Amino acid sequence: xxxxxxxxxxxxxxxxxxxxxxxxxxxxxxxxxxxxxxxxxxxxxxxxxxxxxxxxxxxxxxxxxxxxxxxxxxxxxxxxxxxxxxxxxxxxxxxxxxxxxxxxxxxxxxxxxxxxxxxxxxxxxxxxxxxxxxxxxxxxxxxxxxxxxxxxxxxxxxxxxxxxxxxxxxxxxxxxxxxxxxxxxxxxxxxxxxxxxxxxxxxxxxxxxxxxxxxxxxxxxxxxxxxxxxxxxxxxxxxxxxxxxxxxxxxxxxxxxxxxxxxxxxxxxxxxxxxxxxxxxxxxxxxxxxxxxxxxxxxxxxxxxxxxxxxxxxxxxxxxxxxxxxxxxxxxxxxxxxxxxxxxxxxxxxxxxxxxxxxxxxxxxxxxxxxxxxxxxxxxxxxxxxxxxxxxxxx
Numbered sequence: 526x527x528x529x530x531x532x533x534x535x536x537x538x539x540x541x542x543x544x545x546x547x548x549x550x551x552x553x554x555x556x557x558x559x560x561x562x563x564x565x566x567x568x569x570x571x572x573x574x575x576x577x578x579x580x581x582x583x584x585x586x587x588x589x590x591x592x593x594x595x596x597x598x599x600x601x602x603x604x605x606x607x608x609x610x611x612x613x614x615x616x617x618x619x620x621x622x623x624x625x626x627x628x629x630x631x632x633x634x635x636x637x638x639x640x641x642x643x644x645x646x647x648x649x650x651x652x653x654x655x656x657x658x659x660x661x662x663x664x665x666x667x668x669x670x671x672x673x674x675x676x677x678x679x680x681x682x683x684x685x686x687x688x689x690x691x692x693x694x695x696x697x698x699x700x701x702x703x704x705x706x707x708x709x710x711x712x713x714x715x716x717x718x719x720x721x722x723x724x725x726x727x728x729x730x731x732x733x734x735x736x737x738x739x740x741x742x743x744x745x746x747x748x749x750x751x752x753x754x755x756x757x758x759x760x761x762x763x764x765x766x767x768x769x770x771x772x773x774x775x776x777x778x779x780x781x782x783x784x785x786x787x788x789x790x791x792x793x794x795x796x797x798x799x800x801x802x803x804x805x806x807x808x809x810x811x812x813x814x815x816x817x818x819x820x821x822x823x824x825x826x827x828x829x830x831x832x833x834x835x836x837x838x839x840x841x842x843x844x845x846x847x848x849x850x851x852x853x854x855x856x857x858x859x860x861x862x863x864x865x866x867x868x869x870x871x872x873x874x875x876x877x878x879x880x881x882x883x884x885x886x887x888x889x890x891x892x893x894x895x896x897x898x899x900x901x902x903x904x905x906x907x908x909x910x911x912x913x914x915x916x917x918x919x920x
Contacts, residue, residue, distance in 0.1 A: 565876020583857025653785030671768025747871025777829025
């Protein structure tokens, strides 16, 4: 298999896990008789683990020069931890297993994104064409997951999740090895980065502004990720339809990824993030009022912008603005802040917010997304399009 095919397969495996977790894991948690607040805490816990663990793992992977080896080890540990969900039923045991699982899981995606974007940068590969296979995988498990839960009950959500993690382990061994010559070797086998090189990222005002911009727009998804499925069930939408609603959002994401190279070239990374923020304001404002399916489906298609455009913009900003030897570290910090601090805080807020406001809680997320619009405008005004850090020189 080629470099691009191996990455596409692994993206597909990762999104089997995500596609079984995001829409349906809250259903399994609800079946364990957990409260909305407890569900919010459990869903938030991996995001806070990411804050501490992912930057450390990412720097270690940069320093070692073999990111594939790290991915295999992390995936294997995640599988072992996922099996511990089977005997778990109380809040505290499920929380403990979730934290243990997160210690291994949360760094896999940033390392994979680093490998993929290095291939884009160094060998002209098309990131969108690799990544869209993950989105296709998400659609498949979303649709089939809804059917499985209707027929077998909430326990099917846990079974799908564990099987998906097992497939990640298998496909991790198919990732490109750090051998060979030329630019594709550079995409997976980087020179060792030093601690002071990595710390320079945290001293860069433009990189910090990127983190602020992306964390607010992506963090605004927290309420949706935590309680969309439960809220839709509460207002009478069948599980199969809910699976299709999740899939609809990812269809739009796939469409964006399919033409991502042209979109990024025409619009630019920072403008893409700004478009995502504006779309998020519209999306959450409409969803706060429980629109009928005729409106809800088009609103779900905005996911292609609210998540997809923001993610593409951030990855291409890092690819263009950060030297290659610090790419995984930058991805780790991006994941820690955006999907850690911002999303974790949002998840913690989401539980009490849903308990008090129900679907109206989306209005708070719309306000958060509006802040990202301003941050994106500031970033666009200050970034000139080149590298924001000097390339490391080793002697």
